[in-house]
Amino acid sequence: xxxxxxxxxxxxxxxLIKENKEQELHDLLHEIHYADIAEIMEELDDYGAIYIFNxxxxxxxxxxxxxxxxxxxxxxxxxxxxKEIAEELDELSTDDAAxxxxxLPQERKEQVISELEDVEHAKDIVDLLRYDEDSAGGLMGxxxxxxxxxxxxxxxxKEMRIQAENVxxxxxxxxxxxxxxxxxxxxxxxxxxxxxxxxxxxxYIPKVDSVKVDxxxxxxxxxxxxxxxxxxxxxxxxxxxxxxxxxxDIIDVIKEEADKDYxxxxxxxxxxxxxxxxxxxxxxxxxxxxxxxxxxxIAVKVSGQFEGAMEExxxxxxxxPLIAAMAGNVGVQSSAxxxxxxxxxxxxxxxxxxxxxxxxxxxxxxxxxxxxxxLGSHFLLGVEYIIGITVAIALISVIVIASLIGTFVPITxxxxxxxxxxxxxxxxxxxxxxxGILIYFSIAKAILxx
Amino acid sequence: xxxxxxxxxxxxxxxLIKENKEQELHDLLHEIHYADIAEIMEELDDYGAIYIFNxxxxxxxxxxxxxxxxxxxxxxxxxxxxKEIAEELDELSTDDAAxxxxxLPQERKEQVISELEDVEHAKDIVDLLRYDEDSAGGLMGxxxxxxxxxxxxxxxxKEMRIQAENVxxxxxxxxxxxxxxxxxxxxxxxxxxxxxxxxxxxxYIPKVDSVKVDxxxxxxxxxxxxxxxxxxxxxxxxxxxxxxxxxxDIIDVIKEEADKDYxxxxxxxxxxxxxxxxxxxxxxxxxxxxxxxxxxxIAVKVSGQFEGAMEExxxxxxxxPLIAAMAGNVGVQSSAxxxxxxxxxxxxxxxxxxxxxxxxxxxxxxxxxxxxxxLGSHFLLGVEYIIGITVAIALISVIVIASLIGTFVPITxxxxxxxxxxxxxxxxxxxxxxxGILIYFSIAKAILxx
Numbered sequence: 001x002x003x004x005x006x007x008x009x010x011x012x013x014x015x016l017i018k019e020n021k022e023q024e025l026h027d028l029l030h031e032i033h034y035a036d037i038a039e040i041m042e043e044l045d046d047y048g049a050i051y052i053f054n055x056x057x058x059x060x061x062x063x064x065x066x067x068x069x070x071x072x073x074x075x076x077x078x079x080x081x082x083k084e085i086a087e088e089l090d091e092l093s094t095d096d097a098a099x100x101x102x103x104l105p106q107e108r109k110e111q112v113i114s115e116l117e118d119v120e121h122a123k124d125i126v127d128l129l130r131y132d133e134d135s136a137g138g139l140m141g142x143x144x145x146x147x148x149x150x151x152x153x154x155x156x157x158k159e160m161r162i163q164a165e166n167v168x169x170x171x172x173x174x175x176x177x178x179x180x181x182x183x184x185x186x187x188x189x190x191x192x193x194x195x196x197x198x199x200x201x202x203x204y205i206p207k208v209d210s211v212k213v214d215x216x217x218x219x220x221x222x223x224x225x226x227x228x229x230x231x232x233x234x235x236x237x238x239x240x241x242x243x244x245x246x247x248x249d250i251i252d253v254i255k256e257e258a259d260k261d262y263x264x265x266x267x268x269x270x271x272x273x274x275x276x277x278x279x280x281x282x283x284x285x286x287x288x289x290x291x292x293x294x295x296x297x298i299a300v301k302v303s304g305q306f307e308g309a310m311e312e313x314x315x316x317x318x319x320x321p322l323i324a325a326m327a328g329n330v331g332v333q334s335s336a337x338x339x340x341x342x343x344x345x346x347x348x349x350x351x352x353x354x355x356x357x358x359x360x361x362x363x364x365x366x367x368x369x370x371x372x373x374x375l376g377s378h379f380l381l382g383v384e385y386i387i388g389i390t391v392a393i394a395l396i397s398v399i400v401i402a403s404l405i406g407t408f409v410p411i412t413x414x415x416x417x418x419x420x421x422x423x424x425x426x427x428x429x430x431x432x433x434x435x436g437i438l439i440y441f442s443i444a445k446a447i448l449x450x
Numbered sequence: 451x452x453x454x455x456x457x458x459x460x461x462x463x464x465x466l467i468k469e470n471k472e473q474e475l476h477d478l479l480h481e482i483h484y485a486d487i488a489e490i491m492e493e494l495d496d497y498g499a500i501y502i503f504n505x506x507x508x509x510x511x512x513x514x515x516x517x518x519x520x521x522x523x524x525x526x527x528x529x530x531x532x533k534e535i536a537e538e539l540d541e542l543s544t545d546d547a548a549x550x551x552x553x554l555p556q557e558r559k560e561q562v563i564s565e566l567e568d569v570e571h572a573k574d575i576v577d578l579l580r581y582d583e584d585s586a587g588g589l590m591g592x593x594x595x596x597x598x599x600x601x602x603x604x605x606x607x608k609e610m611r612i613q614a615e616n617v618x619x620x621x622x623x624x625x626x627x628x629x630x631x632x633x634x635x636x637x638x639x640x641x642x643x644x645x646x647x648x649x650x651x652x653x654y655i656p657k658v659d660s661v662k663v664d665x666x667x668x669x670x671x672x673x674x675x676x677x678x679x680x681x682x683x684x685x686x687x688x689x690x691x692x693x694x695x696x697x698x699d700i701i702d703v704i705k706e707e708a709d710k711d712y713x714x715x716x717x718x719x720x721x722x723x724x725x726x727x728x729x730x731x732x733x734x735x736x737x738x739x740x741x742x743x744x745x746x747x748i749a750v751k752v753s754g755q756f757e758g759a760m761e762e763x764x765x766x767x768x769x770x771p772l773i774a775a776m777a778g779n780v781g782v783q784s785s786a787x788x789x790x791x792x793x794x795x796x797x798x799x800x801x802x803x804x805x806x807x808x809x810x811x812x813x814x815x816x817x818x819x820x821x822x823x824x825l826g827s828h829f830l831l832g833v834e835y836i837i838g839i840t841v842a843i844a845l846i847s848v849i850v851i852a853s854l855i856g857t858f859v860p861i862t863x864x865x866x867x868x869x870x871x872x873x874x875x876x877x878x879x880x881x882x883x884x885x886g887i888l889i890y891f892s893i894a895k896a897i898l899x900x
């Protein structure tokens with residue numbers, strides 16, 4: 001069952017810290033999961049968080065370090081000596097340790113690495129630091145079980161036992177040649193039912209999915225999901241086995257990617273949380289608002305070009321927010337469907353087929369909405385017929401064009417290697433506002449002739 | 451390495467189908483992963499998809515069924531007899547089989563169940579059909595390894611060997627009492643290093659995370675992620691072990707939840723894909739557009755109330771799209787940050803603290819944007835000073851209020867058990883358009899006195 005942090009429990013902890021009752025705190029927290037302790041520490045002030053960290057045993061503190069928000073982790077790490085940090089990292093798997101080291105300033109990085117006890121572990125961590133964090137190399141860990149194709153079953157079982165000591169969970173046994181090139185995998189069952197003298201080359205399965213070190217993390221996620229893999233081996237340019245990626249790391253990639261798309265659609269440009277500082281939140285939000293404001297200037301200019309309509313058809317200006325809103329909403333809908341299709345790799349057909357389909361869809365929707373507008377402008381708003389008809393015709397045109405822009409832009413961005421999610425949100429609403437108003441007044445001018 | 455479906459490969463397959471070369475097709479597809487075959491089938495017409503399905507071996511076809519889009523799966527299942535469907539399901543794990551049966555019409559459901567060969571399997575599937583698909587019960591499978599606390603190690607190992615036959619991957623060994631109540635778990639290592647006569651009750655670990663059958667799927671996902679679990683046992687109201695959930699099912703929950711939030715933010719009301727029919731896409735998109743249109747009517751009405759300004763200050767009407775766009779963008783930003791905070795459970799503090807912070811943030815952003823607007827309206831748009839100042843003051847007010855609405859609405863929805871993601875997208879942009887325009891003209895009226 002899950003543990004919930006109650007207000008009372010937090011007060012109790014704060015009290016114990018204040019009274020400096022280290023042993024009691026230790027006993028109280030002993031039974032609590034490290035993920036929960038991390039949450040408790042995030043609720044406390046800096047002094048309290050560090051106090052708790054120091055009372056706990058080291059197997060627990062290393063896991064806690066991993067779970068903490070980066071902000072709190074940085075504070076804790078600042079209070080530790082390079083030797084103490086190295087001791088924490090010695091408890092962690094290579095990929096987790098590399099992630100934490102990567103956050104340290106350059107100088108401390110080197111100090112910490114030089115203090116790592118286990119030389120093999122240290123070598124692996126240094127190796128992992130070379131890779132881009134958004135690539136398979138940045139995701140992978142070094143802990144894996146591999147055997148040589150030239151061994152026999154007996155040697156293999158002996159070697160595996162030694163290797164498995166460092167691996168918390170054996171997902172697969174990989175087979176390599178003398179040059180460490182990945183050849184295939186071994187089924188535990190086959191291994192156990194074959195005579196101990198049999199060479200591995202006769203029992204292994206020569207087919208195994210793998211990714212290259214420079215494969216993008218989202219691509220790794222897609223492959224592992226598609227083929228239902230719990231782990232995948234990673235090879236370098238020469239096909240040599242250099243690491244493995246497990247499914248739990250992929251969950252983080254999937255979540256981050258989804259969060260990023262969502263934030264772009266909402267006009268937030270970097271990974272922020274509600275609890276970040278006002279300055280950080282401003283940095284993430286203001287650029288999009290400035291963009292929207294500049295777009296608004298253009299919309300003002302465009303409206304100004306049709307000033308002539310004001311005297312006789314001033315009512316047209318009451319409709320500009322409606323037209324702009326419809327253009328924006330339709331554009332976001334169209335682009336969001338394309339962005340998701342691209343992300344999930346489910347988008348078939350050519351761009352022309354897409355645009356043709358979107359045109360039929362938006363014509364259909366536009367017709368229904370125009371009828372509602374005609375009825376509404378007459379019965380609810382009491383506008384003259386000719387104005388109602390003008391706005392309705394403009395509305396269909398605006399909806400069709402807005403949806404075509406919403407379809408075209410993300411597909412084109414994607415073609416040129418730019419994240420299509422950029423096309424959703426403020427970008428598409430702002431440009432569609434401008435086009436929408438321009439089309440609206442142009443059609444009104446053609447019909448009403450002002 | 452991943453397999454990519456080339457245009458040529460598809461043509462080759464289509465040709466073989468046309469020429470009725472079953473054996474050649476079988477050989478060609480034999481080496482290809484079921485997930486890839488599912489993709490190929492989705493690219494073919496109905497005849498082709500069913501033709502391929504019939505040429506393949508049954509271990510492969512059952513996995514393919516699972517991978518297919520629901521649309522294509524329904525078509526294939528319609529062509530199969532209840533007995534044939536039952537044969538496919540016999541190859542699948544209980545949770546996957548139950549998911550497929552749940553999609554069938556009631557009558558066929560019963561026919562298929564009566565044709566299932568393995569009675570235990572059938573009983574398990576029927577049991578799973580009882581649960582809500584969004585709950586732990588709907589996610590769980592029946593395949594697990596459990597031992598009785600009263601057994602000794604020897605019996606336990608023997609029983610485990612039998613049970614493990616039906617389980618593709620043993621994540622954990624669960625310990626239950628005579629009433630099947632979950633007591634704890636067993637470490638394989640402890641089991642292998644203990645004398646065979648030792649009772650299990652002396653070696654098992656009495657602590658194990660579990661969820662109830664009626665726990666919400668998103669809650670299960672959150673717990674498994676938080677505690678880094680690859681599997682979690684599920685218990686009923688009386689604490690009896692009824693199933694287990696594995697991490698691959700949780701990935702689907704996480705993706706679906708993220709997709710849903712994204713679609714709501716983009717104004718798409720159900721789970722649609724770019725390749726769905728125009729009617730389905732309309733059903734998902736039109737309701738939000740109608741809502742936006744009705745909101746637009748109100749905006750027209752509001753603008754109409756300030757018609758008096760048109761003669762002397764007509765230029766004010768050029769600014770309404772700008773004001774509406776800023777109100778919409780700010781509102782979506784604020785609500786998106788709250789929605790993500792709620793989804794990730796990282797939102798601390800009271801609603802008043804949130805609103806106070808948002809007010810300071812939006813005042814700060816609003817001030818910067820108003821200065822840009824003042825400069826822009828003078829140098830770029832050439833508007834009179836008094837108009838520029840009026841619009842700038844209105845802009846700050848609109849931004850502050852829009853961001854407060856964007857913060858307040860999702861928190862309040864969430865408090866009353868309504869999905870806060872509903873508050874993003876068209877809902878918040880439409881209501882903020884209306885409030886924005888109302889505030890804008892009211893302030894202009896107060897300053898300019900028309």
